[in-house]
Amino acid sequence: ETGVTQSPTHLIKTRGQQVTLRCSSQSGHNTVSWYQQALGQGPQFIFQYYREEENGRGNFPPRFSGLQFPNYSSELNVNALELDDSALYLCASGGQGQGNTEAFFGQGTRLTVV
Amino acid sequence: GNSVTQMEGPVTLSEEAFLTINCTYTATGYPSLFWYVQYPGEGLQLLLKATKADDKGSNKGFEATYRKETTSFHLEKGSVQVSDSAVYFCAPSGGYQKVTFGTGTKLQVIP
Numbered sequence: 001e002t003g004v005t006q007s008p009t010h011l012i013k014t015r016g017q018q019v020t021l022r023c024s025s026q027s028g029h030n031t032v033s034w035y036q037q038a039l040g041q042g043p044q045f046i047f048q049y050y051r052e053e054e055n056g057r058g059n060f061p062p063r064f065s066g067l068q069f070p071n072y073s074s075e076l077n078v079n080a081l082e083l084d085d086s087a088l089y090l091c092a093s094g095g096q097g098q099g100n101t102e103a104f105f106g107q108g109t110r111l112t113v114v
Numbered sequence: 115g116n117s118v119t120q121m122e123g124p125v126t127l128s129e130e131a132f133l134t135i136n137c138t139y140t141a142t143g144y145p146s147l148f149w150y151v152q153y154p155g156e157g158l159q160l161l162l163k164a165t166k167a168d169d170k171g172s173n174k175g176f177e178a179t180y181r182k183e184t185t186s187f188h189l190e191k192g193s194v195q196v197s198d199s200a201v202y203f204c205a206p207s208g209g210y211q212k213v214t215f216g217t218g219t220k221l222q223v224i225p
Contacts, residue, residue: 002160031210031211033211033212033213035215041217041218042203042215042216042217042218043158043203043213043215044215045212045213045214048210048211048212050210055210056210056212088157090157090158092211092213093211094210094211099209100209100210100211101145101146101165101207101208101209101211102146102148102160102163102207102211103207103211103213104160105150105157105158105159105160106157107156107157108156108157108158
């Protein structure tokens with residue numbers, strides 16, 4: 001158990017809709033990262049939040065956005081869903097500071113866009 | 115940025131065979147190195163880690179040694195089991211847990 005929980009576990013949405021995925025990190029973990037893992041691929045970095053501010057972003061369009069809250073929870077929002085957004089979305093959290101390198105992953109949310 | 119190269123899969127082995135999955139990386143600075151495992155239909159689990167050169171990470175019979183000279187972190191296990199069938203990801207991680215993943219190596223162990 002990593003202490004990182006994601007909800008929901010599975011989700012089906014229609015193209016063009018909006019979706020919010022949620023993550024609850026371990027207490028004390030003030031860094032949260034989100035990854036997209038398409039079928040048969042490795043996880044791709046979407047963005048990271050550190051102390052509620054964006055701290056790096058991968059090659060994803062602005063319709064992917066996030067929020068981090070003081071209670072160690074966070075959200076990934078995706079607008080105008082496309083079929084290619086179908087993937088496993090992983091949340092990872094970690095401890096304080098630049099020196100912390102270990103990421104603790106949740107079990108993921110599997111999003112299907114139809 | 116960081117990058118990682120793993121051997122192409124799938125790797126198919128008979129039970130009790132010796133396993134090696136090669137991993138080389140490029141990175142700025144001195145990242146920590148991790149192996150993650152993903153069982154079918156599940157998320158990522160940390161298998162083992164090494165945080166500095168010459169460290170050996172080990173867990174559940176798996177081992178990997180951080181080789182700074184060759185920028186490698188090869189995964190080995192002396193005797194694989196059917197239950198080891200999964201996808202394995204080598205992943206360097208820099209500050210603030212900036213983890214880089216490759217495409218992974220699928221391992222299939224047959225009885």
